[in-house]
Amino acid sequence: MTASEREVTDADATDSLLRTEGLTKRFGGLVAVDDVNLNIDRGEIRCLIGPNGAGKSTLLKLLVGQLTPSEGTIHYDGTDITAFSQHERARSGLSMKFQVPAVYGDLSVRQNVHIPLQRSVDRGRIGAAIDETLADFGLLDAAETRATDLSHGQQQWLEIAMAAALDPDLLLLDEPAAGMSVRETERTAEYVHRLNEERDMTLLVIEHDIDFVRSIAQSVTVLHQGKVFAEGTIEDIENDPEVRRIYLGEVRE
């Protein structure tokens, strides 16, 4: 037991990639995110679940800087990034896929990927790099298609491909499998695993589909009314009677 305890301490000291302390966001009288202390270790896939209105998307927006916290701090890779602007956070290694696919609708799939990819790839190599990225996400055949003409699932994958093109250390995915068929959801899970294993990305994923969560998550954080309600492995969470009552039970009915 001592050995595993020491492991935990070591992990806290060296492997924490993202840590929030007392993170709070109020909108007038509503406390959307309430004193959240979240710690995400390098290399993990964390799922963030909770009923609608639990504050999941607000939390993600606080992390990427689209919203300013009312209180609390965000530490990323040892640096306090609370005061960083959105593009500064992106440059320090944070990337995000929006809840509603935010692709560049009027541009071709190729141009879509070009925009984030040119940050890390030289002009001379970018054509090949775009092809690689598109092939990774099964979009090579659609390279010249306008993004708005893609299916909903393809748009989700395109935006994941774009967010991953920055080669971030931490990738935030807001409902990557929303509105997808069972087969598409399986493919999305495969992409998440590959980003984690082959490209060493840490992922924080908001998702409602509990089967999808089960297929990707190493650990789960449950948010309820803006607070962290429970945290642990997927088994812990699924067997927690309180969690079942507030969330999972509702979904399964």
Added chain:
Amino acid sequence: MGGETTTTVDHSAPDGTLSRLRSRLEGPNTLGEGRAFWLGFTALLGLLLVYPLFRSSYYVSNTAYLLVSAFLGLSLCLVWGYTGIFSFGQVAFYGIAGYTFGIVSINVTGPVGTVVGLVVAVAVAGAFAFLVGYFMFYGGVSDVYVAIITLAVTLVLNTFMGQTAGEAWAVGAARLGGFNGMTEIPSLALGVGDTAITITDAAFYYFVVGTLLVTYLGLRVLVNSDIGYVMVGIRENQDRTELFGYNTQKVKLGVFTFGGVLAGFGGVVYASWGNYIDPSVFGITFAALPIIWVATGGRKWLGGAIIGTFAVTFVSQKLSVFGGQYSLVILGALLLFVILVLPEGFVPQLARRLPGGDES
């Protein structure tokens, strides 16, 4: 088949200076590429160059005037078409530069004065655009209000310049002149003392064609560069682009300032062309024209902006001869037609129908 082989050879010679240059001029952010386009482009340029040999100086001067407007069209194309900043006030920078050029070149006499005037005027227009842009983009003004603010700034200038009729309103020897405008603005001249060449008539025409050519090619390089992709990204979705690590406010401010410089250059050349400028350049009618030009031609494409500006200005000149007051009504109807039926403008439509055009 022989033609195809030649094309292949061209593409597989990335070391050639010509093909390297061409690769910087071409990309998905501009229309027209490949051998056929550049041959046509060269032919058109040749036509423009020999044009003064065959027409009277009146036509040459008028064509030069039509081309001068293209600087204004291009500046709006860059700001609105590429970056999505719907500016109703590009004419403000055009007018400010025109007036500044007049003030400087009337006071600093001789050819040097006009060159200094050109530089100062363009710098003032750029600085003013920077100031307006800074308050808009860093002041958290939403996109809708950008049009209103830029138009308001323009109309305030219109009112202000309109009341500068008295003798008190003079900067040195330059009388602002109220609604009657500022007269006796010298023509641009290059060189020193007796060797200076005053740019009028055919020289003015060639000056405009030359600077417009350089501007067009330079802008093609710009919009196909990394910055160009960021501009288009901002137009399509600013939040998304910001989260890719781009400082979108800074890029918008930079583009808006550069748009002011470009419009300002047009204003200087315009004031030099007519030796005159008046507050109507800040009027609501003139402020609306660049939007009609650029929307008609195709706001998202540099070529569309130039062709739209030239064609609409040409047609409205003809209309004002035959139709008098109805000219503006017809232009308004044209704008409505374009917005409803051809939201992308005429030029991309035509480009798609040309042989070898992009069918997508």
